[in-house]
Amino acid sequence: MNRRIVLVDSEVTDFGNHVGHSALSCASGVAGQILVRNREVASRVGLIVVGAARMAAAEGLGNGLPQFIGELVGLQGVAGVEVHSFCASANTAVREAAVAIEAGRADAVLVVGLEHLSASHAGGPLRPEAAGAEAAHGFSPPVFYAICAHRYLHDTGAPVSALAQVAVHNRRHGAGNPHARFQNAISVEEVLASRLIADPLTLLQCCPSADGSGALLLAAAEIVEQADRMVELRGCGAASADPEVALLTSFPEDVAAARIAYAAAGVGPDEIDVAEVHDAFTISQVIHLEDVGLAPRGEGWRHALETAPRTVVNPSGGLLSRGHPLGATGIAQFHGVRTYLLDDRIEPRQRRFGLVQEAGGLRPLGQMVSECAVLAGPAN
16 A cells, blocks of 8 residues: 555444344444544545445345435535445455545545344344355355364364364453453353354354444544554455365465455564454354464464464454454454554554454355455554
8 A cells, every 4th residue: 555544543332232223323323433533534534435244134224324324424425335245344345445545535434334133133044145045955154164164173183172262262352342242251161062053063153143333434644643653554455265166174265365465564474463353153263364374274273272372363352252243343353453453551562463354255165255454553
């Protein structure tokens, strides 16, 4: 990126079951907080980008989300872009916002991610929209990732308890996140004893759906006072999957998206101090850590066992703790990394660079899209 872009501010709602108010009120509320806290930059917003995966199914809002939110937060007349990119909707929205700023189409962009799933989802796994006839025969995300887990455990010799440890690790982080749907620590024994969903994945190894929203404000550094005290968006990468490739223990689109993001940021995976990665299932986190270079191939399962890992992973608790309001998840990831990089309780040398990784969509052979972004702390 030639134009320096800073993440001015970010905020998320609590994630859970939001009864009594709409997704729009949820989204406009959190977006309004961002704009009120940053009035000068807010006055320069030239674009609103909104990410959502299933709004049409949830509340009949298939179009116009940026316009509706803009009206509710006082940004009437500001151009809007709407992104529907599965679980990576908000991550794609951030990348589109960055492209607009870099191209000079806007000096500041409001990015919003939202989803209310409880209005239309009564329970059980969400069926992937691209699964086609396979969904009628039981194909679902837990089934696919259970197949991945079996292949991974077979190839690496990792014990089943290692996957359970991922859930323990993330729920321990989530216990400190006031916005997480689940804020209690759990044990390996509890994870393994929870209801079997798709062997070897048990209930506590599968993220729950949720309602929620988040917003962040991106801006060109030259228009922001004290930009040197803010987190910088250094590079973004995205890739789509090849529908004919099924590796099960690696997703080539993750590898490609991470490579692009690292190259744009001018850093390598060995420089990443904190990461929020897609942990819809415990095996997801393991594979994604390897794909983005934060763990050696075949060794991703060991990360959750380390007492002092080189890279802090999912400090917000991940999807396994926060819950997964699809379109809002990416904002929560950026918020988690930003919060960590700005935490003065942590030594500056341990919060230099952060990575946000999210995947979306599912076919019987794998994912459909992957998004990665590299953030830099104020000292960098």
